[in-house]
Amino acid sequence: MSDRAVLLANLGSPASTDVADVRRYLNQFLMDPYVVDLPWPLRRLLVGLILLLRPKKSAEAYASIWWEDGSPLVVISRRVQKALQARLDMPVELAMRYGEPSIENGLLALAAKPGIKEVLFMPQYPQHADSTTTTSIKEAQRVVAEHKLDLKLTIVPAFHNKPGYIDALVASAQPHLEQGFDHLLFSYHGLPERHLRKADPTGSHCLAFPDCCDRPSPAHATCYRAQCVSVTREFTSRMGLRDDQWSLAFQSRLGKDKWIEPYTEARIDELAEQGVKRLLVMCPAFVSDCIETLEEIGDRAREQFIEAGGEELVLVPCLNDHPQWVETLASWCENEPRQA
Numbered sequence: 018m019s020d021r022a023v024l025l026a027n028l029g030s031p032a033s034t035d036v037a038d039v040r041r042y043l044n045q046f047l048m049d050p051y052v053v054d055l056p057w058p059l060r061r062l063l064v065g066l067i068l069l070l071r072p073k074k075s076a077e078a079y080a081s082i083w084w085e086d087g088s089p090l091v092v093i094s095r096r097v098q099k100a101l102q103a104r105l106d107m108p109v110e111l112a113m114r115y116g117e118p119s120i121e122n123g124l125l126a127l128a129a130k131p132g133i134k135e136v137l138f139m140p141q142y143p144q145h146a147d148s149t150t151t152t153s154i155k156e157a158q159r160v161v162a163e164h165k166l167d168l169k170l171t172i173v174p175a176f177h178n179k180p181g182y183i184d185a186l187v188a189s190a191q192p193h194l195e196q197g198f199d200h201l202l203f204s205y206h207g208l209p210e211r212h213l214r215k216a217d218p219t220g221s222h223c224l225a226f227p228d229c230c231d232r233p234s235p236a237h238a239t240c241y242r243a244q245c246v247s248v249t250r251e252f253t254s255r256m257g258l259r260d261d262q263w264s265l266a267f268q269s270r271l272g273k274d275k276w277i278e279p280y281t282e283a284r285i286d287e288l289a290e291q292g293v294k295r296l297l298v299m300c301p302a303f304v305s306d307c308i309e310t311l312e313e314i315g316d317r318a319r320e321q322f323i324e325a326g327g328e329e330l331v332l333v334p335c336l337n338d339h340p341q342w343v344e345t346l347a348s349w350c351e352n353e354p355r356q357a
């Protein structure tokens with residue numbers, strides 16, 4: 018048995034679809050300063066306002082996609098953990114940034130295992146965002162420091178360009194594309210534009226020009242949008258798609274701020290107006306299906322598309338527990354060099 022263990026980290030879901038549980042979850046999530054990046058008093062005020070109406074609406078949305086054994090995001094993440102555990106000779110735990118199982122309990126459980134000296138911490142996000150990758154890493158570092166754990170954290174950052182990721186995406190999505198389509202829409206989770214500017218280490222690249230994502234820059238190491246563009250280009254080139262066969266948009270906008278564009282909702286109407294009848298939608302910001310794919314795209318966007326004149330919207334499943342994805346994760350776990 019190796020002295021390395023693995024902690025897979027995803028975002029998390031409410032404990033149940035009860036409005037009180039959804040409110041608790043949304044409060045923990047939105048009060049994270051990496052998610053709503055305002056000073057505490059303003060954040061408290063804004064989140065308090067959001068929590069007046071959002072929990073009921075979100076609880077209904079969660080109830081419409083909830084599975085017998087829980088939230089799809091958590092159930093699928095458990096399946097991946099089990100498949101990876103069966104494949105590897107090292108302990109594999111699962112943690113969520115918000116709700117349960119927590120990053121704290123995951124790290125404590127691994128630290129209690131005899132002989133474990135290093136934890137490979139793997140946030141399950143292909144593209145970097147402070148609201149996902151950074152906050153998970155900070156939480157893991159906090160737990161190690163506060164509990165004085167005798168563990169080395171080796172962090173696997175956003176894996177948009179890591180060998181094997183695009184191969185797994187192609188392997189899982191190709192059978193769906195082979196069924197035929199008029200257009201393929203890549204719908205990524207959105208982000209306030211302010212987050213993109215804040216994550217730009219050069220301070221002068223991201224959103225400074227309309228084509229910033231096409232101009233090479235060190236800023237792209239932490240630019241969510243550039244990484245979404247790069248994943249889309251890699252995928253479409255591997256599939257041999259022409260530029261007019263696909264487009265890219267951003268979903269899930271919350272609040273009044275300007276988020277990165279184009280918005281998925283607007284793009285769905287445009288595509289229906291252009292005569293697209295069979296629309297395929299992929300959501301490569303997520304490795305597991307979740308409320309954002311199943312409800313926002315699979316239900317609401319589908320309804321919108323059909324009302325606008327489309328005939329069929331097909332949601333391409335996320336990587337989920339596809340064998341090639343599990344194999345890719347396993348190879349990263351075995352081969353990732355220990356960080357100094």
Ligand SMILES: C=CC1=C(C)c2cc3[nH]c(cc4nc(cc5[nH]c(cc1n2)c(C)c5CCC(=O)O)C(CCC(=O)O)=C4C)c(C)c3C=C
Nearest residue numbers: 028029030052075090146148149206208271302307308309
């Ligand atoms: C300011 C608000 C939000 C930011 C910024 C944000 C970034 C972000 N989120 C994901 C991945 C997921 N988000 C999910 C749900 C979700 N996201 C927000 C808000 C922000 N996300 C809310 C309020 C919710 C809850 C659902 C709702 O009420 O609409 C999920 C799904 C969780 C589940 O239980 O299924 C994921 C996954 C990324 C990748 C990202 C930054 C790029």
Ligand SMILES: [Fe+2]
Nearest residue numbers: 028206269309
């Ligand atoms: Fe989100």
Ligand SMILES: [Fe+2]
Nearest residue numbers: 223229230243
């Ligand atoms: Fe850019």
